[in-house]
Amino acid sequence: MTSDKEYVLGTHDDEIARLGLQHRAWRPRALAAWQSAEIGPGQTVLDIGCGPGYASLDLAELVGPSGCIVALDKSERFLNALATMCRERGLTNITVDKADLDAGEFAEVFGDRAWIRWVLSFVKDPQGVLARVAAALKPGGLMVLHEYFDYATWRAAPRCPELDGFVKAVMASWRASGGEPDIALSVLGWLRALGFELQCLCPIIDIVDADHAKWAWLRAFIDVGRRRLVDLGYMTASRADSIWQAFTAFETEPGARMIAPGVLEIVASRLNVTTG
Numbered sequence: 001m002t003s004d005k006e007y008v009l010g011t012h013d014d015e016i017a018r019l020g021l022q023h024r025a026w027r028p029r030a031l032a033a034w035q036s037a038e039i040g041p042g043q044t045v046l047d048i049g050c051g052p053g054y055a056s057l058d059l060a061e062l063v064g065p066s067g068c069i070v071a072l073d074k075s076e077r078f079l080n081a082l083a084t085m086c087r088e089r090g091l092t093n094i095t096v097d098k099a100d101l102d103a104g105e106f107a108e109v110f111g112d113r114a115w116i117r118w119v120l121s122f123v124k125d126p127q128g129v130l131a132r133v134a135a136a137l138k139p140g141g142l143m144v145l146h147e148y149f150d151y152a153t154w155r156a157a158p159r160c161p162e163l164d165g166f167v168k169a170v171m172a173s174w175r176a177s178g179g180e181p182d183i184a185l186s187v188l189g190w191l192r193a194l195g196f197e198l199q200c201l202c203p204i205i206d207i208v209d210a211d212h213a214k215w216a217w218l219r220a221f222i223d224v225g226r227r228r229l230v231d232l233g234y235m236t237a238s239r240a241d242s243i244w245q246a247f248t249a250f251e252t253e254p255g256a257r258m259i260a261p262g263v264l265e266i267v268a269s270r271l272n273v274t275t276g
Contacts, residue, residue: 015228016052016081018220023054025217029146029204029265030055030117034062036200037142037267042066043112048133049073049101049119053082053094059115060094068093070109074100101129110138117146120187124178127190134194137270143196146204149184150262153205154218157257162246163222167261170225173234184264191268200267206260210251218258222247 023030039045041064047056050071059069071094073079079096086094099105102124114133120126137143151171156163171181180186191198208214226243229235250256 014224016078018224019051020054021220022217025213026117026146027058030058030115033144033146033200033265033267034059034115037113037144039063039113039144044068044070044109046107046109046111046114046133046136047071048114048116048129049122050078050082051075052078053085053096055115055117056082056094057085057089057091060091063093065093068095070095070097070107070111072097072099072101072107074098074105101132104128104132106132106136109136111136112138112141114141114143116143118148120145120147120183121174121181122177122179126180126183126186130187130190131194134196134270139270141270142199143191143266143268143270145184145187145266145268146263147184147187147266148181148261149203149264151181153259153262155259156250157207157259158250158253160246160250162243163250166222166226166243166247169229169234173229173232176234181261184266187264187266191266195271196268197271198266198268200265202265204260204263204265207257208260209255209257214260215251215258218260219247219251 039059039062043063044067045059045063047053047059047069050056050073053071056069056071063069071079071082076098079098082094083096097107099107114137116133120129123129133143152167154167174181206214223244226235226240230237230240
């Protein structure tokens, strides 16, 4: 089993469960993006940084038995979870490939489409990773991305200073590990330099109440994330407890809302053959 330190947010059971909740909360947005990119039967789709593979399972249904999903991640634990779900569902059109994207590892495959969600924010060489994904796409292939462009838009209304402090600590931990929470601001220029043409560019900033699926997603991230920050030494246990107490008090306030971190949806087509 690989170390839990291979990923700044961890690969433990709580994180796998949280990622499932996250995918369910974002699934309507993902399906709409995939429809915009015309992902369908017979295609080969690269799921970059697939994690436990919740998106891979949905993509496998879209491409059907004549298509193929190539699911890439460096976490053996995540990939084992995906392989187990594939066996349980009898899916044979998902290829699981262990690859450290920062180390330049990549499957020898050419795809019709590539799906990237919250991957470039965490790798140490996002421009290089993007270039390698571009090189693995057929001419005319499409890349679909969901990446943060303003993580600090995550706010509470009414204000919750403890949540503000948590968000700052999360951003600092990502940057300390070599990532960049607002990576989408750089991605647009990189895509242009790689010979891509933008087909869709859409900011996503949701304002949600406690009954919304994205509230549950954000709540789970606070719960799991604060404990992860303690494990990594970015926060004391007492500070983590005070954040959770303040948040649980905030969410009982009538009319409480959260503004989610700003995400940029990008659909881009590969026009030119480039070298990375």
